[in-house]
Amino acid sequence: MNASQIVLKLVLDAIAQDLMLDTFEQRLMIQKKVYLTQLTGLDLAYRFGWYLHGPYSTELTRDAFRLKEEMDLGERDYEKEKLGPFAYKRVQQASKIWANKPDGIDEDDWLELLASLHYLKHIAYMGKDASREFDDVWKALIDSKPRFTGRRSDAQTAWQQLDKVGLLKSKVLPAA
Amino acid sequence: MAKSKLDEYRFKVITDPVHGDIGLSQLEVDLIDTQSFQRLRRLKQLGLATLVYPSASHSRFSHSLGVFHIMSRAIDLMVRRGKFTEGERRLLRIAALLHDIGHYPYSHLVETLDRDPYRKALLGSKRRGKPARAYPDHEKLSAIIVVKRKDISHILNDAGIDPADIASIIRGQHSQPRYNQLIHSTLDLDRMDYLVRDAMATGVPFGRIDLHYLLSNLDLDDDDNLVLHAKAETAVEHFIVARYFMSKAVYLHKTVFAFETLMRQTLFMLRENGKLWKSGTDIEKLVKHRTAFLGFHDGKIDSIVEEQAEAQPGPSALGRLCRALRDRKPPKLVGEVSSLTQKDGSRSEELTRFVTRRRDQLKAAAKECNIPIQCWLWEDPKDVAFEKFGPLMSMSEAASVSPQASAELVHLVDKKGKKAPLMEKPSSIVHHLSRLKLQMARLYVVEEDKGKIAKAERAVKAWLKP
Secondary structure (H helix, E strand, O other): OOHHHHHHHHHHHHOOOOOOOOOHHHHHHHHHHHHHHHOOOOOOOOOOEEEOOEEEOHHHHHHHHHHHHHHHOOOOHHHHOOOOHHHHHHHOOHHHOOOOOOOOOOHHHHHHHHHHHHHHHHOOEOOOOOOOOHHHHHHHHHHHOHHHOOOHHHHHHHHHHHHHOOOOOOOOOOOO | OOOOHHHHOOOEEEEEOOOEEEEEOHHHHHHHOOHHHHHHHHOEOOHHHHHOOOOOOOEHHHHHHHHHHHHHHHHHHHHHOOOOOHHHHHHHHHHHHHOOOOOOOOOHHHHOOOOOHHHHHHHOOOOOOOOOOOOOOHHHHHHHHHHHOHHHHHHHHHOOOOHHHHHHHHOOOEOOHHHHHHHOOOOOHHHHHHHHHHHHHHOOHHHOOOHHHHHHOEEEOOOOOEEEEHHHHHHHHHHHHHHHHHHHHHHOOHHHHHHHHHHHHHHHHHHHOOOOOOOHHHHHHHHHOOOHHHHOOHHHHHHHHHHHHHHOOOOOHHHHHHHHHHOOOOOEEEEEEEEEEEOOOOOOHHHHHHHHHHHHHHHHHHHHHOOOHHHEEOOOOOOEEOOOOHHHOOHHHHHOOOHHHHOOOOEEEOOOOOEEEHHHOOOOHHHHHOOEEEEEEEEEEOOOOHHHHHHHHHHHHHHOOO
């Protein structure tokens, strides 16, 4: 296992996310949870591009599959390691980002909305004069993800959640 | 007579040994002529491979133009199909041209300096307090250069192009996913250039793929992914297998890799001794600096190494490493295990033993052989797979892994327009090879005393016994 795979395993454990890769939804949840975890200020060095299902990191996919493979072979290098105090403190903040999921929204959709809205608000290029307020972001979202077209209210709820934890005003979580 | 669009992209023609004529617009020529772009001439594409293959000193500059040319052909295809407008063609060609402008001196050797967990643990670190920011990836540096360096950004602004627009495509962060998809392409266009260019420069024949046939069979699927016509199947099989052979013969060559791992260890120690950029913050500052950035090339690293080869006291480990690099004294390989492994089988027992014991017993062996721990080089080459995801999952899993990850596989499209990953075709050699990967673990020492080398070889041999 290399350093990034070990750290990935420690972080997934800390956010109580199993390393399940069998279905597309499971893989999407890992992608989005790691993206959102990095917003706590813990930089795991995964760089996310903007694709049809929102923020996506090729390196994370690669590390997750390699990690799974190594674990299936009985490798347990991560057992000797633990997150440092800075990382541990930051990662504890992560779950509050995806808290307050409303009933009626699947967890993978909720994570995709939170991650995608944040990405469009703070990272993606949307034109020189884009205001990046909800209406602009919503338009960009359904441009690339038509399947969300009828779900503006879900997106508004996710937007409010980002606001509540401070991720509209700031790109990363304010220090606790 | 009015000039056609094609004339616009042939304002200047550069002759390239791999692709022949590469046509450029005036705007593209202006960008190439900037100091920031010309820096790429001073980065060797194959880094230290030139110490083994003397003619392999071609630059990132020529490789960048090669990749630009291949991408421009893919973009032409998109425009012809009405998928992109003329304005988008202009934008995407520039993104393709500039997407590698942020490469580090000795590229990945410097960029990935922070990624080995054992180096810090074994060599110790003088750094205290909060960990320094890791070096940013080269795509981030490319984006900073495009937006912040005036030689580039002024040209773009004058042409009515927002530098941030180009930077976001380079980083795969544009709100139009199809732009990101093209530049971070599904079919590895970067590899199409480097295999041929590296084969020509090294004299090794394995990378001589049928590039022109591959390019003339490029196509697009309904989701704007690049695919190849089925009739190019043999050419694409050769393309996939060529990388495996080039990896064995050049990229992971015993002595090339020895110098690379020696360089990485040396750089790590130089940084610990305050002779190299301390953190990612330092690198970002340097990249924005008007003149200092122009010296951010292989020669800068070479001069630091040469200076320290003299400045460090004779017996110091850092001095020995610097002199080995300067004087081309290859580290000695004292142990190696390699294994071509089936995806479904477990890793070879010998490889597992070697890696585990090397990790647990290296310090003791160093003491026993009286060779400083800093003079042992234990980095492993990356696994070599035939397809990106092939060895990790079954065929059906691979196809459904995710739209993005699945797109990284090579897809063929038949006459009826039906698309399928090449690795799912049982008659293709890739179907069988994609289950395999080559794994290697090595250990070198920087030592000239034959007695000590023999002792090290014996110690390592003992690790391999069950």
